[in-house]
Amino acid sequence: MRKISFWVFLLAFTVCAARGQDAATQEQIGKLSGQIQDMLEAQAAQAKRMAALEKEISDLRDKLNQPAVNDSASADDLKKLAAQVQEIDKKRQADNEQILKAIEKLAKAGGGSTRKPPVVSNDTPAPAQSPGGKQKGYDYEIHPGDTLSAIAKAYHDQGVKVTTAQIIAANPGLNPNALIVGKKIFIPDPSAK
Secondary structure (H helix, E strand, C coil): CHHHHHHHHHHHHHHHHHHHHHHHHHHHHHHHHHHHHHHHHHHHHHHHHHHHHHHHHHHHHHHHHCCCCCCCCCHHHHHHHHHHHHHHHHHHHHHHHHHHHHHHHHHHHHHHCCCCCCCCCCCCCCCEECCCCCCEEEEEECCCCCCHHHHHHHHHHCCCCCCHHHHHHHCCCCCCCCCCCCCEEEEECCCCC
16 A cells, blocks of 8 residues: 555656646747747838838939929938948848847757757668558667657658658557657658659
8 A cells, every 4th residue: 555655646746847847848938939029020120111211212213213303302312211221131131140040049949858869870771661561761769759850850861851741651550749769660761662
């Protein structure tokens, strides 16, 4: 009876700890998403200002092409406006770089995950036949922390253009949300006919 109580207590403690980690990860993801949203809104506002300035330039060009009237724009006015547009465009490019850096930072952070990408050995044996015998591909043993998308990316990086959908289709009964460490799965090679 004591053993059962101990195991129930241990299970309850583990579940509570996992929920606490999930909440912290969700909070961090929410904060980073908010920051990206702010950057995107700033970029949209600058795009609107650029569009307004471009319209002004177009209007000024139209006025310049009209017969001479006392209230038309001069060439200096157009040069000043063009300089303003170039300045705004530089700011837009700087914002784009900031957004890309933030996205790269998020990608490197991986949402707080410490998973390593799966390793596809270079000494992978010659392509194997699928269980049905029709398709060629590779056998892969699942390691701790592997996901189907990470496995597909690792093979993609090695030149095998496979998708997660193709992996799932080639492995009937495979649950992509609960991969079993040590289990071998078949990775189809779409380019091998």
